[in-house]
Amino acid sequence: METAVQQHTYKKENALFPFCKGCGHHHYVNHLDEALVKLNLDPNKVCIVSDIGCIGILDSLFATPHTFHTTHGRSTAFATGIELADGILNDSKLKTIVVIGDGGATIGLLHLVNAALMNVDVTVLLANNFLYGMTGGQHSQFSPLEFVTPTTPAGNIVPPMDICSIVKSCGATFVRQAAATDKQLGDVIAEAIAHPGFALVEILELCPEWALPFNKIDGKSINEKLHAENNMNAAAVRQDFTTLYKEKVLGSPKKMVDDTITPKYSSALNGTCRIVLAGTAGEKVQLASFLFMKSAISSTLHATQKNDNPVTQGSGFSLSEVCISSEEILYTGIDTPDVVIISSPEGLKEVTANGTLARCSSDTIVVAEQTLSEFDCAGKVSRLPLRALCTGSRAALSALASLNMIKGWVSQDALLEMIDGKFKEKSLLYHRDIEALIPFVKI
Amino acid sequence: MSAMNTSSIKIRTGNQMIAEGALFAGCQFFAGYPITPASGVYKSMIEQLPQRNGVAISAPDEISALAYCVGASGRGAKAMTATSGPGWALMIETVQYALMTELPVVIAMVQRLGPSTGGATQNGQADILFTEFCTSGAYTIPIFAPSTPQECFEVTTIAFKWAELLRTPVVILSDKEVGMMSEDVDFNQLKNTPPWYRKEFTPQNGRQHITYDFTDLEDVPLFAPVGGPNKVTMTGSAHDKKGTLQKNSSETLDVLIHLQKKIEARKEEMAVVRVDDQNDAETLVLSFGITARTAKEATRRARAEGKKVRNANVISLFPIPEKKLKEAAAGVKRIVVAEENMTGQYRSVIQALFSGKEIVGVNSIGKMITPAMIQNAIL
Known part of the structure; x- marks a missing residue:
């Protein structure tokens, strides 16, 4: 946001630069200040988000803009949060400028990548001096080949990262590369700040303390490193994240589904009934227990439900534990189940492995698919043609609904209402299943 | 309707x-x-x-x-x-x-x-x-x-x-x-605590905003957002009240002490411990998270057997609600701390509060603690 009062500098008066003699950071600071003056931004609408390392202490040289001195490599992520809160929540136009070195850009690369992908309105000014200056001149992932540093005494053998290409490949719409000594740098930075959306300027510098003594490198070789292609925009200008978010996401969805349950039915259950359903992923085991839980609540009971499945979710066993109770449910585990329904071999394998079958008492009702192999269990085991009569995908719910018809744990009307509501015209299949299973369950 | x-x-x-x-x-x-x-x-x-x-x-x-x-x-x-x-x-x-x-x-x-x-x-x-x-x-x-x-x-x-x-x-x-x-x-x-908003700085008598300003060590600085009309100087490095990087100035050390004091000073105000008391309780069953529900079930069952049990569901784990925990333990002989880890993590940081009492851990790894496990530890 431009201000009515002409700003002459944003720096502190007589600021003492903390950088070594000959360090490119001097130029960097002055060019940044030039850019701000050129744009004549309201200082309150500028936030300098600085990283760690020599360049990170630059914030202390600025008097009037907001400053946010962050952690190593994370400056772009903090800046992203600031920009989103500013642009979306406050509908404001704060200019968020990230000041980061090559070390910070390496450890925080994903933050740069994601900011470019999002096209968040943040300007990144990357000071690349090819090494970690503050910690003793160690080489970085930006060091050129053959670069000599305390950690590459034989010369660097790994090629440097090309950050401009990286962010371009992520759809960055403004990417520039320049030497810190470049007289036009102030203009380039001003252009970057003014650019709506993500902008990155890679500023090449020399570290007089660690680069110059060990390497044949000077202003000329720096200029040779500048690639003409890095000063062209790779991606077409596109909407920045804040604008897109306001347009497409904010305020949506217009309507939320009301899933309130009215306890309009009743149940004769006095105490708690703990049920385990075990079957195969994709066969609506967890849905069966959810509908049962819903009908329990509709029957003025309390209920809890928890599910288990292999990490891949869509394969192997599917397990669900549901507790229904006339009282508040305190303990949510199932030590001795009241009911176990096993609808497939995967389900049997799991209730065997997790100890459910071993914990059954002589009172436990166990309903198992007829074709399952033999298993040991102290409960009252009935083997039913669940899969033949109901198919695998209806087996668990139809078995539970027919058992409930006899036992009356929850209101059967409530359960049928849930089934009808969920499956619409296909609910007739469940009604037919229940009818077919009742004679078996009675036995 | x-x-x-x-x-x-x-x-x-x-x-x-x-x-x-x-x-x-x-x-x-x-x-x-x-x-x-x-x-x-x-x-x-x-x-x-x-x-x-x-x-x-x-x-x-x-x-x-x-x-x-x-x-x-x-x-x-x-x-x-x-x-x-x-x-x-x-x-x-x-x-x-x-x-x-x-x-x-x-x-x-x-x-x-x-x-x-x-x-x-x-x-x-x-x-x-x-x-x-x-x-x-x-x-x-x-x-x-x-x-x-x-x-x-x-x-x-x-x-x-x-x-x-x-x-x-x-x-x-x-x-x-x-x-x-x-x-x-x-x-x-549902219970709730009404929405609370951080106190914002408003310029009075021409006073400039100081990012980390406080008078007493336990004071919380007034907030000004970046992007607002008052300049903010944020930093994660050791700093004075203005946010200037400093190492050993007494003001910087004050800021470091203040970060802890502002929390400690409100320790008791932050304490949330829900106690289900029983007269002449001999055992206190103390738990939190999912195990607190199991502990309540164990307490209910133990009482049905005639045992004298008090139950505490600790909601504010840190800062340690010392006063409330001591009150909860008053008069009991044994404190049972139930938590689903091997080493009794919370027990290890609160046991010093209960000198003279027997402290027993009920622990588990990879599976839920059952009511029976807690019941077995009740006097």
Whole structure:
């Protein structure tokens, strides 16, 4: 946001630069200040988000803009949060400028990548001096080949990262590369700040303390490193994240589904009934227990439900534990189940492995698919043609609904209402299943 | 149908109720990254926050998720993220930054089985010390632990209040069982702490804003957002009240002491311990999170057998609610601390409060503690 009062500098008066003699950071600071003056931004609408390392202490040289001195490599992520809160929540136009070195850009690369992908309105000014200056001149992932540093005494053998290409490949719409000594740098930075959306300027510098003594490198070789292609925009200008978010996401969805349950039915259950359903992923085991839980609540009971499945979710066993109770449910585990329904071999394998079958008492009702192999269990085991009569995908719910018809744990009307509501015209299949299973369950 | 008769019962998980609590508390910014068992919070916030004109976004990792939140907090937004142990490990750097820069943020930490990637869908209550003692410099991170979906709502409103009031990161320490289990929740019965907003600086008598200004060590600096009319100087490095980097000045040391004092001074005010008393109790059963429910069941069964038992559900784990815990233990001979970890993590930090009493741990790893296990430890 431009201000009515002409700003002459944003720096502190007589600021003492903390950088070594000959360090490119001097130029960097002055060019940044030039850019701000050129744009004549309201200082309150500028936030300098600085990283760690020599360049990170630059914030202390600025008097009037907001400053946010962050952690190593994370400056772009903090800046992203600031920009989103500013642009979306406050509908404001704060200019968020990230000041980061090559070390910070390496450890925080994903933050740069994601900011470019999002096209968040943040300007990144990357000071690349090819090494970690503050910690003793160690080489970085930006060091050129053959670069000599305390950690590459034989010369660097790994090629440097090309950050401009990286962010371009992520759809960055403004990417520039320049030497810190470049007289036009102030203009380039001003252009970057003014650019709506993500902008990155890679500023090449020399570290007089660690680069110059060990390497044949000077202003000329720096200029040779500048690639003409890095000063062209790779991606077409596109909407920045804040604008897109306001347009497409904010305020949506217009309507939320009301899933309130009215306890309009009743149940004769006095105490708690703990049920385990075990079957195969994709066969609506967890849905069966959810509908049962819903009908329990509709029957003025309390209920809890928890599910288990292999990490891949869509394969192997599917397990669900549901507790229904006339009282508040305190303990949510199932030590001795009241009911176990096993609808497939995967389900049997799991209730065997997790100890459910071993914990059954002589009172436990166990309903198992007829074709399952033999298993040991102290409960009252009935083997039913669940899969033949109901198919695998209806087996668990139809078995539970027919058992409930006899036992009356929850209101059967409530359960049928849930089934009808969920499956619409296909609910007739469940009604037919229940009818077919009742004679078996009675036995 | 009159309003009185209108049902407000819904099926909700603990994770969903953390999201509901956050919305009630006025959360405006959420950034998430998928991780079982915390993803439910992320999904609920993505579903609901934009509708309320808030920002809910996806981050490319947990480090970004929390950094986005802290940046947004610096711009004045109430912010939250959610994760589990492996994600928390990545977030610690930024938790410390929020603490040092005095930027409020709430982190829902839904524990699972560790170590490493551990068991994504298995419960654990073994990240208590990992969460509390994660800062270099040893600062208190307020931690609140819910034991039911209903409590998830309430605890989240409490967490936001203290994050905003203290200007510091606050953790909701949930667990997989509380987070992923569904239960009937009556929205009319929910308890809450009313939304609290950080106190903002307003220029008076020409006074300039000083980012980390305080008079007494326990004072909380008045907040000004970056991007607002008052210049802000944020820094995660040691600093004076103005935010200037300094090493050993007495003012800088004061700032470092103040970061801890502002929390310690409100320790008793933050304490939430729910005690179910019984006359002449001989045993105190103390627990939190999912195990608190089991402990209540064990207490109920033990009383039915004629035993004299008091029960305490500790919700504010840190700062340790010393006064309330001592009161809860008054008169009992034995204290049973039930928690789903091997080494008795919470027991280890509170046992010094109970000299002269017998302290017994009930512990488990990889499976829930049962009521019988706790009953066996009751006198």
